[in-house]
Amino acid sequence: MFVTERHQKIRQMILEYKRVDVSNLSRLFSVSEVTIRKDLEQLEKEGFLVRTHGGAILNEGSLPLESSISTADPDLLLKKQKIGDVLEKIISNNELIFLGAGSTCAEVSRKLVTKNELAVITNNINAIVILSENPNITLITTGGNATRKNSSIALTGSETIEFLKGKYVDKAIVSADGISYLNGFSLQNDIIAQAYTLVFNQANEKIVCATSDKFNKNAYSSFSPIDGIDTLITDASAPDDYLKYFFDHNIRVFNAYDIEDI
Amino acid sequence: MEPARVLKVEEVCKNFDDIACLSNVSFELRQGEILGIVGGNASSKTTLIKAISGARTIEKGKISVIDQQGNEVVIRNTADARSNGIAVLHEDAMIYNHFSVAENIYFGAYSKANVSRGCVIHWGNIYKMAEKLCNDFGFKIDVRQSAATLSIAEKQIIALLHVLVLDTRILLIDEAFSALGAYDTEKVLQIIKKLNGTGVSVIFLSQSPEHISNIIDSVIMIHKGEVGRKIERTDADFQTKLEEFNKFLNSSPFPKLEVSKGRVLMECSGLCYKHILKNISFKVRRGEILGIVGMAGSGRTTLARLLCGDLHASGGSIYMGGDSIHMKTPVDARKNKICAILDDREQYGIIPAFSLSDNLLFPNYHSNQGKGPSFFIGKKAFTSHARTAIDKLAIKCTNPSQGIGELSAGNQQKVLVARGFIAKAELFIFDEPTRGLDNAGKIQIYNLLNEISMSGRCAIFITSDISEAIGMCDHILVLREGTLVGDWSRSNMSGTNIHENLYEAAKESMI
Numbered sequence: 001m002f003v004t005e006r007h008q009k010i011r012q013m014i015l016e017y018k019r020v021d022v023s024n025l026s027r028l029f030s031v032s033e034v035t036i037r038k039d040l041e042q043l044e045k046e047g048f049l050v051r052t053h054g055g056a057i058l059n060e061g062s063l064p065l066e067s068s069i070s071t072a073d074p075d076l077l078l079k080k081q082k083i084g085d086v087l088e089k090i091i092s093n094n095e096l097i098f099l100g101a102g103s104t105c106a107e108v109s110r111k112l113v114t115k116n117e118l119a120v121i122t123n124n125i126n127a128i129v130i131l132s133e134n135p136n137i138t139l140i141t142t143g144g145n146a147t148r149k150n151s152s153i154a155l156t157g158s159e160t161i162e163f164l165k166g167k168y169v170d171k172a173i174v175s176a177d178g179i180s181y182l183n184g185f186s187l188q189n190d191i192i193a194q195a196y197t198l199v200f201n202q203a204n205e206k207i208v209c210a211t212s213d214k215f216n217k218n219a220y221s222s223f224s225p226i227d228g229i230d231t232l233i234t235d236a237s238a239p240d241d242y243l244k245y246f247f248d249h250n251i252r253v254f255n256a257y258d259i260e261d262i
Numbered sequence: 263m264e265p266a267r268v269l270k271v272e273e274v275c276k277n278f279d280d281i282a283c284l285s286n287v288s289f290e291l292r293q294g295e296i297l298g299i300v301g302g303n304a305s306s307k308t309t310l311i312k313a314i315s316g317a318r319t320i321e322k323g324k325i326s327v328i329d330q331q332g333n334e335v336v337i338r339n340t341a342d343a344r345s346n347g348i349a350v351l352h353e354d355a356m357i358y359n360h361f362s363v364a365e366n367i368y369f370g371a372y373s374k375a376n377v378s379r380g381c382v383i384h385w386g387n388i389y390k391m392a393e394k395l396c397n398d399f400g401f402k403i404d405v406r407q408s409a410a411t412l413s414i415a416e417k418q419i420i421a422l423l424h425v426l427v428l429d430t431r432i433l434l435i436d437e438a439f440s441a442l443g444a445y446d447t448e449k450v451l452q453i454i455k456k457l458n459g460t461g462v463s464v465i466f467l468s469q470s471p472e473h474i475s476n477i478i479d480s481v482i483m484i485h486k487g488e489v490g491r492k493i494e495r496t497d498a499d500f501q502t503k504l505e506e507f508n509k510f511l512n513s514s515p516f517p518k519l520e521v522s523k524g525r526v527l528m529e530c531s532g533l534c535y536k537h538i539l540k541n542i543s544f545k546v547r548r549g550e551i552l553g554i555v556g557m558a559g560s561g562r563t564t565l566a567r568l569l570c571g572d573l574h575a576s577g578g579s580i581y582m583g584g585d586s587i588h589m590k591t592p593v594d595a596r597k598n599k600i601c602a603i604l605d606d607r608e609q610y611g612i613i614p615a616f617s618l619s620d621n622l623l624f625p626n627y628h629s630n631q632g633k634g635p636s637f638f639i640g641k642k643a644f645t646s647h648a649r650t651a652i653d654k655l656a657i658k659c660t661n662p663s664q665g666i667g668e669l670s671a672g673n674q675q676k677v678l679v680a681r682g683f684i685a686k687a688e689l690f691i692f693d694e695p696t697r698g699l700d701n702a703g704k705i706q707i708y709n710l711l712n713e714i715s716m717s718g719r720c721a722i723f724i725t726s727d728i729s730e731a732i733g734m735c736d737h738i739l740v741l742r743e744g745t746l747v748g749d750w751s752r753s754n755m756s757g758t759n760i761h762e763n764l765y766e767a768a769k770e771s772m773i
Contacts (some may be wrong), residue, residue, distance in 0.1 A: 002650070085716065089519045230513060236656040236709075240702035247701040250513040255706065257713040258654050259683050 001029065003260070007039055008074040014049055014058050021055040046110065047130070079211050079235040080104050082256035084111035086233050087209060091171065093117050098164075098199045099127055100174030101154030101192055104209050106130065108173070113137075121167060123160055123195070125153035142195070149189075156191045164198050172196075172203035176210045178217035179242070181226050185210075190221035197223045205230045212237040212255075227251065265293040267328050268463050269314070269432055274323035276309060276487075278765055279557055281726075283309050284487045287323070291432065296454075296464045297492070300471045301484035302511050303732055303757035307467050310484065311434050314465075315350045316343035327432065347431030357417045359410040364392035366409050366420050371427045395423055399456050415446035419453050426457055433457065436467045451477055471508050483507050516733025517708050521715045523736070524548030526584075528600075528689055528720070530569075533578035538564050539744045542578070546689065546720045551711050553735030554724045555760055561744040562724045563605050566693040569722070570602030571595035582689075601682025602691040603675055611678050612666050619648035619662035622681050651680035656706075672703035679710055690714055691722045696730060708734055728760050740764060 001009075006029055013020055022040070026033045040056045043049050049056040083104065088111040091097065099105050099122040106126035112118065113131060119138040120131060125146060131137050143159030174196050178186040185208055187193040200206050206229040215238065232246060233254045246253045269291035276284040283306050291297055301307040312318040314325055316339045326334045327346040337343050357366050368388050392405040401419055403412075409420065425433055435454070442450065455477060458464055466474050471481065481504060483490045493503050526545045533542040539561045546552045556562040567573040569580070571589030579586050582598050589595050595602065604611060612621050623644050648662035655676045659669055666674060675695055682690055692711075696704045711734060714721045725731050731738050738755050740748030740763035748763035750756075 086519065086712075089521060089716070236654065236706075240700075243702035243705045244700060247515045247705055250510055250515045252513075252515055252517045253705050253709075254517045254519070254712070255656075255709050257656075257709060259713050259717060 003039070004074065004078060006031075007043060010039060010043060011048060014043075014056065019052075019055060019057045020049075023054070025055075076211055076213075077107070078258060079256070080107035080209075081111070082235060082258050083209050083211070083233045083254075084108035086254045086256045087173065087207070088112060088115075090207070090231070090233075091115060091118070095119070095170045096121070096168075098122065098167075098169045098172040098174075098203065099124055100172075100196060101152060101156075101189075102175045103150070103152050104175040104211065105173065106152060108209055121164075121169065123155035123192070125155065126151075154189075154192065156189060156195075158191070160191065161195050161198060164195055164202075166202075167199075168202045169199065170203070171205045171207055172199045173207045173209060174199075174223075176208055176214055176223075177219035179208075179210060179214050179226070180216055180218050181245070183218045184222045184225040184228065186217075186219035186222040188219045188221070193221035193223040200224055200228070207231045207233065209233045211235055212239070215239050215242055265295070266332070267291065268293050270324070270326045270328065270334070271314065272324045272326075274310075274313060274320050274325060276306075276313060276318065276320050281557075282487060284313065284320070287484075287487070287489050289482055289489060289492055291463050291465065294458060294461055294463055296458055296466065296477055296479045298466045298468060298471060298474050298478035298481040299484055299489075300468050300481060300507050300511060302469060302514075303729060305484045305757070306487040307484050308436060308758050308761070309487075311350065311436050311465070311467055314343070315348055315434055316340040344428075347429055349425040349428060349430040349433055351418070351421055351425060351433060351435045357409045357412070357420055359408070361409055362406050363403055363409055363412070363420055364388050364405040367392050367395065367405075367423045367427055369424065371424075395427070399423065399453055401453065413446070415442050415449055418442070418450050422450070422453050422457060426460070426462065430462055433462050433464045434467070435464065437469065447473055469511055471504055471511070475504055481507070483510075514733055516730070517705065517712065518734055519712050519716065521549040521712075523550050524718060527582065528569075529581040531579050531581070533565075533568060533580070534576050535561075535564055535568055535573060536576055537744075539568070542746055544739055544746070544749075546722060548688075548718050548720055549715050550736050551715050551721045551723055551734060553731040553738040554722060554741055555726065555728060555731050555738055555748075555764070556724070556741030557726055557764060559743075560741045562741055563693055565741070566602055566604055566691050566722075566724055569595075569691055570600055570604075572602075572604075596685055596687070599686060599688040600691065601679070601685060601687035601689070603678045603682075603693065603695060604691075605693040605697075612674055614665075614667040616666060617663045618652075618657070618659055618666050618669065618677055619645055621666045621677055622648050622651055622662075622684065624681075647684070651677075651684070655680055655710075670703075672699050672706060675707065676710070688719050689722070690719065691724070693724045694726065695723070696725070696727070704730075728757050731755075731760070732757065 010020060010025065022033050022036050025036045040049065040051050044051050048059060050059050084107055087108050091112060093115050094117045096119045099109060099120050101124045105124050109127035109130045113134050116136040121140045121142065122128060123142045123144060128139055128141065131139055142155055142163040144155035144157040146153055147156050176185040177188050187196065208229050212235050227249045229251060231252045233256065236255050236257045238255045243253055267290050272288050274284055274287040275282065287310060299307055309318060313320050316337050325337045327337060327348065328334055329346065335346055337346065372383055389405050396403055396405060403416065409417065412420065454464060466478060468474055480492050480494045482492045493500055524547055527548050528546045531543050534540055542565060554562055564573065568575050571592045571594045574590060581587065587598050589598065613624065645662050651657065652659060652662060657673050657676045659673065666677060695707045711721050711723060723735060732755055736752055738750045738760065739746050740760055742764055748760060750759060
């Protein structure tokens with residue numbers, strides 16, 4: 001069993017039993033206690049659990065963020081984490097960015113926690129909880145009503161759009177529900193889609209983070225034509241024809257590979 | 263009545279070795295026109311200018327000047343160019359520092375300016391004429407002062423006045439503004455506008471059209487040696503096209519990531535191989551992508567083979583992590599955590615008759631995940647290993663037991679890279695990995711390079727594609743005929759520099 005599989009199983013156990021034991025886990029997975037401790041350390045960094053003497057307990061405060069991610073495809077989570085790794089290298093300290101809603105943007109914000117003097121304007125409540133860990137990051141929320149989809153909470157409404165008018169940013173980072181040639185980058189929530197269109201016109205660099213399952217899908221409302229972005233960060237399974245299209249149109253594509261455990 | 267043409271460029275083609283540098287370039291320049299030619303790095307725009315000024319010969323096509331009598335004069339060399347009124351203004355204005363301003367303006371033009379009688383030069387007249395010229399152009403300067411004390415902008419202006427004095431009809435300006443600030447650029451542009459007012463036609467070469475967008479009458483985009491149609495200021499789509507070009511030039515499709523560099527992992531010192539490679543020395547740091555650019559026959563594959571133990575160096579040493587290593591066979595390379603993916607994969611990499619998973623795991627049968635030596639080849643464990651690799655690297659195949667010969671080139675390379683990861687390689691050597699791949703395959707290779715550097719490993723990337731090297735490498739070494747002739751860091755690498763290294767361009771003298 002590989003590291004990531006073990007992590008996933010530990011997450012599931014914690015959700016079910018609310019606590020785990022180092023010696024039990026070590027016996028269960030046939031690995032040393034040192035290995036288990038390392039696993040727990042990593043999961044604690046992700047905010048999933050809190051280590052105790054001899055084991056770990058669920059981090060109650062993080063529950064809304066984690067429940068859908070852990071029961072969903074563990075591969076998807078990994079892909080979002082890799083996207084976050086790439087984004088972390090693209091963003092410098094001292095930048096003003098807009099971060100969009102959704103689980104992908106929340107997951108990538110985990111990797112941005114270490115950036116000092118970053119200023120983030122966002123409507124992504126989950127991301128705010130994560131980024132608030134670092135007091136050196138300036139967090140600004142847009143206005144709007146809090147709405148929840150699965151485990152993602154976002155601010156949406158006409159106030160959101162009003163707030164964003166005239167706010168210029170270095171980089172706008174959003175995700176998409178659908179990516180297709182005809183419909184461009186699209187989102188189910190049309191109000192948030194309008195907000196993205198607005199922010200894109202006010203950003204130096206337009207970045208979309210999306211896992212490869214979004215390709216060739218059409219969501220309700222398009223917020224950008226297919227060639228209207230500067231950078232796309234996706235995973236290794238992105239379709240070849242899209243890669244070709246973006247390269248020919250001078251759009252940078254990062255399809256993040258995960259080479260650990262090969 | 264439409265102004266007469268002064269320059270005709272027809273179907274010009276230029277090759278370097280077997281690579282087409284300019285392809286069917288055609289356009290015309292009118293009397294008094296200011297034309298902007300915009301293109302990015304490695305677009306061959308400098309080669310085009312050199313062809314027009316006669317400094318480069320062309321394989322096909324014709325470049326001709328139309329003189330005042332309406333006759334076409336073909337330009338074949340710099341003498342033709344000069345005598346027909348073509349002059350070039352370079353990025354570093356060719357000024358003689360030890361001469362005065364006036365001398366620099368009138369250098370080579372003493373008889374034309376009527377300031378000499380026989381062998382005697384009347385300096386008094388020179389200073390007077392220089393002063394008048396500067397005043398006419400609104401340029402305040404003491405013409406007797408030494409050129410060494412001038413600012414860069416002032417040197418450019420002197421170079422421009424010199425060009426005027428030489429009876430130039432067609433002025434070619436090659437990126438003359440990158441070293442100037444906005445204010446200085448304005449000053450120089452005004453002088454150029456005045457020059458143009460006296461009838462001089464101008465061709466601007468630029469990577470950033472916004473500098474010159476106000477002054478040009480027309481624009482042509484050059485990309486990879488090909489030009490688009492000329493767009494006039496009077497055309498309806500002039501502004502939108504300019505914006506389009508600007509956006510295109512300011513963006514690059516190469517997914518470069520800035521990764522912090524660690525300690526030196528590999529160091530080569532004075533490597534030699536027979537008569538093919540001489541004195542190769544370089545360092546590679548963790549997290550770094552080192553590019554080695556060279557044409558066919560430069561010795562680049564020999565170098566790659568040396569670095570992976572396939573060939574034995576005749577001199578010099580290789581250090582990994584500070585320790586001197588001696589590689590007699592590729593097995594030694596693997597032991598030293600080096601993985602090479604060479605050009606001719608069939609000969610050096612894959613075992614064509616075997617399956618994907620066999621190719622993946624063949625050299626790694628002994629590495630039973632650290633559980634000790636295994637005398638049995640556990641099929642199940644290895645297939646699952648192969649499946650993980652296929653999944654993580656998105657290798658397109660029907661299943662792990664598919665014959666590797668059936669995979670596409672790009673996917674075969676991924677198998678070799680995965681083999682390197684399984685063998686816990688720290689240094690990857692890629693020899694022309696993107697040759698023959700389509701753009702999708704290229705992007706995947708670039709992202710693999712990124713992953714290698716992000717994970718603290720390093721990559722040596724050998725290529726003959728300059729734009730790719732500039733797009734993806736942190737550091738570029740240029741190899742020509744077995745020696746390293748260029749060493750460029752990210753801050754100073756450019757298509758022109760590397761091209762010059764490769765083709766031994768001599769700096770042009772002041773025209």
